[in-house]
Amino acid sequence: MKRKTSYSRLVVRGLVYLVAVLIALWILIPIYLITIAAFSPKDVIYSWPKSLFPQTISLETLKFFVSAQYVLPSLRNSVVVALLTLVISLVIGAPAGYALARYIFRGKDIFRIMILSTRAFPIVILSIPLAVTFMKWGLYDNLISVAILHVAMALPTTILVTSSVFVGVSKELEEAATVFGCSRVQAFTRVALPLALPGLAASAIFTFVLSWNEVFAATILTLQNRTLPARLFIQLAASPLPFRFAGGFFILIPAITFMFFIRRYLFSLWGITLK
Amino acid sequence: MAEIHVESVRKTFGKVKAVWDVDLTVHDREFVVLLGPSGCGKTTLLRCIAGLEQVDQGRVFIGQRDVTDLPPRRRQIAMVFQNYAVFPHLTVFENVAFGLRMQHRPKDEIKKRVQSAAELLHIENLLDRYPSQLSGGQRQRVAVARAIAVDSLVLLMDEPLSNLDALLRLEMRAELKRLLREIEATTLYVTHDQVEALSLGDRIAVMRDGQILQYDTPLNVYDKPADLFIGGFIGNPPMNFLDGEVRTEDGRLIVRTGGGEIYPPPEASAVLSRLKEPSVLVGIRAENIETLSAPAEDALQATVLVVEPLGSHNLITMQLGPEQIKVNTDADFQAQPGQTIWLRLNTDKIRWIDKASGRALDYDVSPQS
Amino acid sequence: MNLKRFNWEPYLLLLPSALYLVFFLAWPMFQAFGLAFQADDGHLTLDYMQRMFSDVMFSAALINTVKLIIAIVPLQFILALVMALLMMERLRGSDILVYIYSIPLAISDLAAGIIWFSIFTQRGYLNSLLYGLGVLDKPFLFLNYQSNWPFAAIVLAEVWRATSIVFVILVAGLQSIPRDYAEAAEVFGANWFTRVWRVTLPLLRPSIQTALILRTILAVQMFAVVVAIAGRGMTVLANEAYRWYSEYRSPHLAATYAMFILVISLGTAFIYLRALRVKEEMVL
Numbered sequence: 015m016k017r018k019t020s021y022s023r024l025v026v027r028g029l030v031y032l033v034a035v036l037i038a039l040w041i042l043i044p045i046y047l048i049t050i051a052a053f054s055p056k057d058v059i060y061s062w063p064k065s066l067f068p069q070t071i072s073l074e075t076l077k078f079f080v081s082a083q084y085v086l087p088s089l090r091n092s093v094v095v096a097l098l099t100l101v102i103s104l105v106i107g108a109p110a111g112y113a114l115a116r117y118i119f120r121g122k123d124i125f126r127i128m129i130l131s132t133r134a135f136p137i138v139i140l141s142i143p144l145a146v147t148f149m150k151w152g153l154y155d156n157l158i159s160v161a162i163l164h165v166a167m168a169l170p171t172t173i174l175v176t177s178s179v180f181v182g183v184s185k186e187l188e189e190a191a192t193v194f195g196c197s198r199v200q201a202f203t204r205v206a207l208p209l210a211l212p213g214l215a216a217s218a219i220f221t222f223v224l225s226w227n228e229v230f231a232a233t234i235l236t237l238q239n240r241t242l243p244a245r246l247f248i249q250l251a252a253s254p255l256p257f258r259f260a261g262g263f264f265i266l267i268p269a270i271t272f273m274f275f276i277r278r279y280l281f282s283l284w285g286i287t288l289k
Numbered sequence: 290m291a292e293i294h295v296e297s298v299r300k301t302f303g304k305v306k307a308v309w310d311v312d313l314t315v316h317d318r319e320f321v322v323l324l325g326p327s328g329c330g331k332t333t334l335l336r337c338i339a340g341l342e343q344v345d346q347g348r349v350f351i352g353q354r355d356v357t358d359l360p361p362r363r364r365q366i367a368m369v370f371q372n373y374a375v376f377p378h379l380t381v382f383e384n385v386a387f388g389l390r391m392q393h394r395p396k397d398e399i400k401k402r403v404q405s406a407a408e409l410l411h412i413e414n415l416l417d418r419y420p421s422q423l424s425g426g427q428r429q430r431v432a433v434a435r436a437i438a439v440d441s442l443v444l445l446m447d448e449p450l451s452n453l454d455a456l457l458r459l460e461m462r463a464e465l466k467r468l469l470r471e472i473e474a475t476t477l478y479v480t481h482d483q484v485e486a487l488s489l490g491d492r493i494a495v496m497r498d499g500q501i502l503q504y505d506t507p508l509n510v511y512d513k514p515a516d517l518f519i520g521g522f523i524g525n526p527p528m529n530f531l532d533g534e535v536r537t538e539d540g541r542l543i544v545r546t547g548g549g550e551i552y553p554p555p556e557a558s559a560v561l562s563r564l565k566e567p568s569v570l571v572g573i574r575a576e577n578i579e580t581l582s583a584p585a586e587d588a589l590q591a592t593v594l595v596v597e598p599l600g601s602h603n604l605i606t607m608q609l610g611p612e613q614i615k616v617n618t619d620a621d622f623q624a625q626p627g628q629t630i631w632l633r634l635n636t637d638k639i640r641w642i643d644k645a646s647g648r649a650l651d652y653d654v655s656p657q658s
Numbered sequence: 659m660n661l662k663r664f665n666w667e668p669y670l671l672l673l674p675s676a677l678y679l680v681f682f683l684a685w686p687m688f689q690a691f692g693l694a695f696q697a698d699d700g701h702l703t704l705d706y707m708q709r710m711f712s713d714v715m716f717s718a719a720l721i722n723t724v725k726l727i728i729a730i731v732p733l734q735f736i737l738a739l740v741m742a743l744l745m746m747e748r749l750r751g752s753d754i755l756v757y758i759y760s761i762p763l764a765i766s767d768l769a770a771g772i773i774w775f776s777i778f779t780q781r782g783y784l785n786s787l788l789y790g791l792g793v794l795d796k797p798f799l800f801l802n803y804q805s806n807w808p809f810a811a812i813v814l815a816e817v818w819r820a821t822s823i824v825f826v827i828l829v830a831g832l833q834s835i836p837r838d839y840a841e842a843a844e845v846f847g848a849n850w851f852t853r854v855w856r857v858t859l860p861l862l863r864p865s866i867q868t869a870l871i872l873r874t875i876l877a878v879q880m881f882a883v884v885v886a887i888a889g890r891g892m893t894v895l896a897n898e899a900y901r902w903y904s905e906y907r908s909p910h911l912a913a914t915y916a917m918f919i920l921v922i923s924l925g926t927a928f929i930y931l932r933a934l935r936v937k938e939e940m941v942l
């Protein structure tokens with residue numbers, strides 16, 4: 015009897031592992047496929063049937079992509095926009111996060127709920143009127159305008175995340191600093207900031223990825239000064255397969271790499287609920 | 290060092306009166322313990338003195354200077370926080386040096402002071418470590434070292450021993466006592482542990498509901514609690530309180546209690562005779578009751594309910610008339626539940642308490658200052 | 659509360675974000691409203707609305723969007739729940755699994771579209787695999803717009819890419835539920851399924867709510883995945899907003915589509931909030 019239960023337990027355990035691994039494969043295999051596509055020479059990309067385990071690795075396709083017109087400038091644009099977005103949303107959002115974490119004040123709950131509900135605000139709605147406005151202001155086709163919109167998209171999350179980061183830094187530490195001679199500002203820069211830094215960096219990276227990935231607003235707000243996803247997107251229908259695959263791989267890789275660095279913060283970044 | 294003087298300070302949080310009209314003076318180099326149950330406002334009072342909370346009303350003086358409107362860093366205080374608040378991103382050395390660095394002291398002075406503070410607290414071999422590599426007791430020492438390294442006028446400590454296990458606590462208590470004697474700091478020390486309070490303080494301020502109820506030496510607080518609450522809060526077991534009825538027989542004042550009669554000493558009699566109502570509470574500590582195996586003139590008859598051997602002595606719960614009473618006896622005292630025993634109360638040690646107000650009928654009010 | 663003691667600090671700290679959100683979130687939303695309901699000369703009009711509703715592509719876009727949401731969101735939810743419950747089993751190597759499971763969080767919809775395009779395209783990996791298995795002897799045209807395959811490819815791509823966010827929210831929620839509850843249920847004889855159904859899921863309600871709202875709102879604006887896989891063969895609402903703005907140069911109609919997307923988003927959020935109401939007294 016006992017034997018049998020432990021045996022069936024083993025089977026169940028085995029099945030659980032099997033499911034877990036299958037799901038992991040389901041996620042990893044498409045990434046693997048786009049990777050081998052990006053590292054295949056052109057003729058292999060056009061050939062059929064393709065080998066799932068290619069023998070030759072070549073940089074031809076990636077070189078072709080990078081040397082295509084507009085690609086390098088738009089790569090630079092993407093980086094500029096993402097960095098602008100990151101800096102602005104952190105500079106504006108972190109103080110608000112700090113306020114939510116440290117103070118009790120009238121209107122705090124309302125502000126929190128507003129932030130929570132704008133976290134998933136449809137970017138489509140912002141893009142079109144802002145495009146019209148930026149046109150009037152002469153900011154159309156300017157990277158700043160894309161960054162402004164990306165900040166609007168990222169700011170609520172930045173505020174929530176930085177607030178949970180600062181909640182994690184005990185208030186008592188800052189108080190101790192003020193007792194031992196710091197002003198409020200010094201207590202923040204000498205104690206709270208260094209301790210919050212890893213969390214803030216994670217939030218920054220997250221914002222970077224958000225901006226790096228964004229297609230719709232970037233496409234609507236720019237004409238010549240495209241970001242990489244926007245450039246790829248408008249050229250997609252007209253591009254040859256190697257261009258598409260290399261492009262897909264290109265926007266995929268930095269995102270995955272950054273994700274690796276913030277994996278410890280995943281749950282605090284996205285796990286915030288309405289309650 | 291200097292004295293702390295708190296004048297009718299109030300601090301409320303919404304409707305909660307955390308600190309309500311508190312006056313308190315801690316003399317130069319005195320060690321005062323703030324004692325009270327959880328939530329009575331000890332931490333709040335300490336934080337008001339530190340400047341971490343703004344008072345609603347009242348003034349705070351440190352060393353004759355009105356610091357009420359000064360931020361913490363201008364009050365020349367040092368503080369040990371309830372959860373130590375040792376900076377996790379700094380080494381032990383930098384933690385201890387923190388206050389000195391903020392004062393821009395020269396490097397070699399910082400080094401010397403950190404070294405001597407570390408030696409006082411036996412953490413000189415931990416200076417290169419980070420707090421995460423320390424045990425709770427070691428962290429606490431770092432917090433204390435950080436506080437004594439700076440030239441502060443007063444030292445504030447908020448339950449610094451509360452996070453330690455019992456053994457370490459006992460050890461640290463003794464060490465703290467020695468240390469504070471040595472550095473002669475004016476200290477205000479918060480705890481809700483009465484043993485700690487009794488063993489450490491020069492004086493104890495007992496708080497309840499945001500107010501200071503009694504401010505006196507440990508011995509007086511223990512022997513002569515100002516009211517019912519303090520008698521019940523301090524001491525293990527708490528003070529016994531028996532219903533008593535005051536009457537005069539043959540020109541002599543007696544108190545009927547516990548199914549018998551007791552005879553108050555003359556000073557007490559004088560106070561008791563002035564009572565408007567004839568009823569009084571008789572407060573008596575467990576160790577001030579003598580057990581007799583045979584009836585005697587001034588002894589009360591009681592029945593043993595429970596015997597708890599505690600090693601150094603036995604704690605016996607007895608039925609005395611309609612009430613229960615706890616009595617300490619020698620460890621070799623033999624008794625069985627149900628057995629009848631006679632108790633003699635040490636009338637010199639009795640606290641007579643006004644039933645209506647719960648306050649002690651004080652004929653020897655200790656001077657408040 | 660006297661004025662001298664009033665603490666302005668938190669409000670000062672909040673001010674920049676509040677202003678930013680008013681200027682670049684609330685204000686554009688009003689402008690979108692204006693664009694959708696106001697002609698160039700300033701008078702109010704329902705013209706654009708009527709034109710949107712009578713547009714040939716409108717109903718296709720709406721139907722496709724709704725069909726995609728109905729196909730994608732439940733699939734994602736179930737898959738994410740399975741993944742999250744797996745994480746609660748304390749498997750060996752679960753650190754790596756968590757990382758792998760959350761990789762797609764960082765993948766853009768465009769990249770996901772391209773990846774799945776590379777799989778489903780005529781000379782793609784799926785055809786190669788089927789050939790290798792001997793199922794096919796010549797490539798099958800999956801992305802043929804007469805068939806349902808492009809739809810299926812989009813669903814797969816979207817499930818692949820965006821299940822992670824549901825997963826992460828659910829795991830965060832599960833971690834905040836003390837194990838005692840499920841263990842108590844186990845002591846009282848509940849089997850695994852009952853425990854999940856009767857204890858874990860009800861307690862997980864706030865997280866489920868958040869995840870579903872977030873997911874559906876993001877799915878309503880689905881865009882680049884669709885274009886990358888189906889090209890012009892299939893349209894969705896966001897795509898129409900984009901085309902009206904970029905190709906037909908009509909911000910008015912684009913804004914009308916955008917408003918429509920907003921209304922659907924708010925509507926679904928409202929429905930979820932009602933359907934999965936968390937009663938105050940049920941929260942410990």
Ligand SMILES: Nc1ncnc2c1ncn2[C@@H]1O[C@H](COP(=O)(O)OP(=O)(O)OP(=O)(O)O)[C@@H](O)[C@H]1O
Binds near residue numbers: 302327330
């Ligand atoms: N920041 C605050 N906001 C609201 N109420 C507070 C705040 N700080 C303290 N209180 C309330 O004030 C009262 C006194 O709290 P305080 O922390 O001073 O108690 P304490 O004596 O230190 O208790 P303990 O022994 O548990 O530490 C309590 O009722 C507490 O709930």
Ligand SMILES: [Mg+2]
Binds near residue numbers: 331333
């Ligand atoms: Mg306290």
